[in-house]
Amino acid sequence: MAILKNEPLFPFTEGNYAKPNHIIIAGSDEEIGYELASLAKEKYDCTLEKYDEPIYGEARREFFKRNWPAMNERAKGISRTYGLSEDDNEYDTTALPYDVYDSIRGGQALSFATCSGLVLPIEKSDTHKGVYIARNNDLWPLPVWSVILGKTPPEGAYGAYQRANVIESHPDKGYKNILIGSHDLLTPFGDGINEKGLYFSTFADPNGVGEVASPMAGGKINGLSYAQLGAYLLSNCATVEDAKKAILTTRVIQVGMCIHMLIADRDGNATVFEIDKLSQAYVFTDRKPGEPLFCTNHPLSAYPDSSKFPAYSEEAEHNTFYRMNLLNKTYAGMKAPFKKSDAEELVNVVHCAFIDDKKAEAAFKERTLINTNCDLSKPEITVRFYLGDEGEIPGTNHMKTRMSEPFTFGFD
DSSP, X not given: OEEEEEEESSOOOTTOOOOOEEEEEEEOHHHHHHHHHHHHHHHSOOOOXXXXXXXXXXXXXXXXXXXXXXXXXXXXXXXXXXXXXXXXXXXXXXXXXXXXXXXXXXXXXXOOOOOEEEEOOGGGBTTSSOOEEEXXXXXXXXXXTTTTTTOOOOTTOOOTTTTOEEEEEEESSSOOEEEEEESBSSSOEEEEEETTSOEEEEEEOTTSOSEETSOSSSBTOOSEEHHHHHHHHHHHOSSHHHHHHHHHTSOEEOXXXXXXXXXXXXXXXXXXXXXXXXXXXXXXXEOOTTSOEEEOSSOTTTOOSGGGOOOOOTTOTTOHHHHHHHHHHHHHTOOSSBOHHHHHHHHGGGOOBBSSHHHHTOOTTOEEEEEEEEETTTTEEEEEXXXXXXXXXXXXXXXXXXXXXXXXXXXX
């Protein structure tokens, strides 16, 4: 069956930043890998990353055979597209990277804080079963990683999430799922939801240990990259408990970015998965009954409440601890029962768009590029994309931005 739909989500007009596509793909995992690789090669200028030594490719293939057979099948399809044998050990055929420039290997090159998200308590929802989630995907509308590393990007380079995709997968085996993100056509990183109502979202964790601004594939990578983890969970898990067990029985490596991950299910369970900086243990911080769960860019396991927060300037509005306190303060003034729109309105208080980035402690030109809002009881996910700036908001350090109209996706 393969690709059933590949269309612009909305008309691409001059002056609008985001150019997202809506892709629906169905069939065997081998067919899905082949078709996505063909699209990545033809339309996204995707070239495969190489492993440093053949043993990494051989061991990685064995890992996927044992731990995620669906990815192994998709890799076979990708190999076919690129004219490689199924047992090729030179190229990483488990990723289809695109629009990533000037990546570097060999160390943590930079540290930054991006993204905010939340889960409202199911116990206080208007329907008594609504699991309402909202999140801001913050990055800069500039080429990754060139501008942040002080390099001149290639001519015609695309910015972060500029060519994002909403990819609906209907595999013959495994759960149907929707991935929203960019920079890898096989497992776009950002947000995702599956037909069982399991949801994930990734957030930068500057306290993590990993190679920031490195390639997301190849090299000495082993196990799952963080960009693959969300897709792995959606393919195999129905609940937060399933996801925890899946994480604890696999290997996650931090390349490209150091992250922690918000995971939630249709029963209202929610947790934030983190890798402890000292021990490298996998740890979880769960939502408490009757309470929301917020996630910004510090490890929740290390800073369980505001009494542990370090001091920050009140002008530093993008500081992770400032945002966490603002979310808690705003939530305290809200009244239950909560609707799906309440989650979106709450995350909007930490919308990222500043005039003076340095004062706000935001990255250069950082913006909320994608906003998502979910109801896992249905399950469905609504998405908006950044289109551009409209101008300064007088008396504040904020820029007013234009976001696209909302688009909602589900499994009807």
